[in-house]
Amino acid sequence: MRVTVNGKPMEIPDGLTVEGLLDHLRIRREYTAVALNREVTARSTYAETRLHDGDTVEIVHPMGGG
Amino acid sequence: MYDTSLWLGGKEFKSRLIVGTGKYPSFESMREALEASGAEIVTVAVRRVNLPGQGESLLDFIDTKRYTLLPNTAGCYTADEAIRTCYLAREAGLGTLVKLEVIGDSRTLFPDVEGLLEATRRLAREGFSVLPYTNDDPVTCKKLEDAGAAAVMPLGAPIGSGLGIRNPYNIKLILEAVTVPVIVDAGVGTASDAAIAMELGCDGVLMNTAIASAKDPVAMATAMKLAVEAGRLAFKAGRIGKKLYATASSPIEGVPDWSTS
Helix, strand or coil: CEEEECCEEEECCCCCEHHHHHHHCCCCCCCCEEEECCEEECHHHCCCCECCCCCEEEEEEEEECC | CCCCCEEECCEEECCCEEECCCCCCCHHHHHHHHHHHCCCEEEEEEEECCCCCCCCCHHHCCCCCCCEEEEECCCCCCHHHHHHHHHHHHHCCCCCEEEECCECCCCCCCECHHHHHHHHHHHHHCCCEEEEEECCCHHHHHHHHHCCCCCEEECCCCCCCCCCCCCHHHHHHHHHHCCCCEEEECCCCCHHHHHHHHHCCCCEEEECHHHHCCCCHHHHHHHHHHHHHHHHHHHHHCCCCCCCCCCCCCCCCCCCCCCCC
16 A cells, blocks of 8 residues: 655555554654654554555654754 | 752753754764753754654754753644644653744744744643743733743744844843743844843743854853853842943042142
């Protein structure tokens, strides 16, 4: 299926969860947060939240700023 | 001299200087500058991770046991965007003390007051300690306090401009208008600007570019630490009134007579 992650369209295995996507992209968990279709995903639900074709995912972390 | 601490979001801070983590030539110079500034609170932006995977990360260079992180909502132009960014920051483990920015204009980066008030109200209701970056307007600052802001952060001048405290009289009026801490955020260019903010009676100063873009960020961070402390001391000490004419410092009586007649 096709999803958009941080603005990049990508092909990922069907039925992947948020947890699976983070593993797939080798994302560190510490100080990272995820929004799925504009809604913030609670960490505790990563493993059970399945992605669907056309989903938009934002994965963020802290960067230098004022 | 005895001084009270700065309290924000239920936490006590000895340092009244809050520094940003953007624009440094390197993570290493940032780490050294943070150390030299004596700051206990550092601001961070919330941005997309690089894909795939993450390389060096900002927080590899910031001891999160030592510094309180203050995520900002820079780049947000609506209350909704700013609120979602705060939710993301909280979920990322960055806490609930947030620097709220709702920007109204990309050239001046002046705040959108309507959006700022709405976001402050909603975030405060949800348990965030909201530090809104705002115009140097006493009426807006009072409204932000009433909306639940934990402090107000009026700008001294536009972000990154280094123009200093452009309207010290408004900052004074803000200090009279609100009971929450007043932190000057943005506009500081050099040490005297920070001292002026503190001499006015502000509770703290927040800066980024003035340190990060200085030729020697570590030296400037040291200067800012001293300036904030000096300005605070001068405020507590109580300055003399300003007078147009001279008042002699030496006794007028007892001057020897050198006249020749």
